[in-house]
Amino acid sequence: MSEHYQLRVNGESRPVNDAWLGESLLYVLRERLGLAGTKNACEQGECGSCSVLIDDVLVCSCLVLAASAMDREISTVESLAPDGDLSDVQRAFVEAGAVQCGFCTPGLIMAVHDLLDQKPSPSDLEVREAISGNLCRCTGYVRIFDAVQRVAAEREE
Numbered sequence: 001m002s003e004h005y006q007l008r009v010n011g012e013s014r015p016v017n018d019a020w021l022g023e024s025l026l027y028v029l030r031e032r033l034g035l036a037g038t039k040n041a042c043e044q045g046e047c048g049s050c051s052v053l054i055d056d057v058l059v060c061s062c063l064v065l066a067a068s069a070m071d072r073e074i075s076t077v078e079s080l081a082p083d084g085d086l087s088d089v090q091r092a093f094v095e096a097g098a099v100q101c102g103f104c105t106p107g108l109i110m111a112v113h114d115l116l117d118q119k120p121s122p123s124d125l126e127v128r129e130a131i132s133g134n135l136c137r138c139t140g141y142v143r144i145f146d147a148v149q150r151v152a153a154e155r156e157e
Contacts, residue, residue: 005070009033010079021067026050028066029076037077037106041135048134051107052076058114060133077106080113088151089113096147100138108134112148121152 002018007028016032026043029035029052038061039049045060052061053075080087086094089112093099098108108131115122115130122130127148136144 003067005067007033007066007069007074008072009035009074010076010082011073016066019066021065023066024062025052025054025064025066025069025074026061029061029074035076035078039103039106041103045133046135047104048107048111048131049104051110051134053110053114056114058111075110077110080109087113088154089116089147092147092150092154093144096143096150098139098143098147100136104134104136104138108136108144112144112151116148116151116155120155122148 003021004015004017005019006013006015014033016028019028019032026038026040029038030040038052040062041047041049043062045063048060050061051058054064054069055072081090089109093105093109099105111131111134115127119126124145127145131144
């Protein structure tokens with residue numbers, strides 16, 4: 001049975017048509033709404049590549065039923081730079097060489113934005129904890145830590 005409902009994504013109400021109520025938020029974002037920034041890798045909440053914010057809480061969108069997110073504010077990586085410019089975190093990732101294949105990057109960027117919005121000057125342990133749910137097979141994380149520290153220093157100035 002097909003359902004129709006609305007999701008509030010990146011500040012605007014978006015219709016979801018002809019959907020099955022058991023579809024994950026990840027599937028709906030990518031396949032029904034065309035927001036391809038949220039990546040699909042493990043579909044088990046293990047890799048973090050599908051991380052989004054729901055009501056300012058970082059979640060793996062593969063583990064959330066899209067229909068359960070009705071009447072909530074969903075923010076994807078596309079919301080971070082709506083005018084096409086890079087956010088400070090995105091720019092720091094590029095400058096630090098923390099973007100390799102790019103598959104984990106959107107989830108990491110969402111996690112880092114979330115961290116820095118809550119803790120403007122995080123310790124190394126807090127950074128490790130914040131990105132612990134994100135797997136990266138290319139960078140070895142050193143460049144990611146560098147990017148986080150760059151943004152923290154910029155924001156402090």
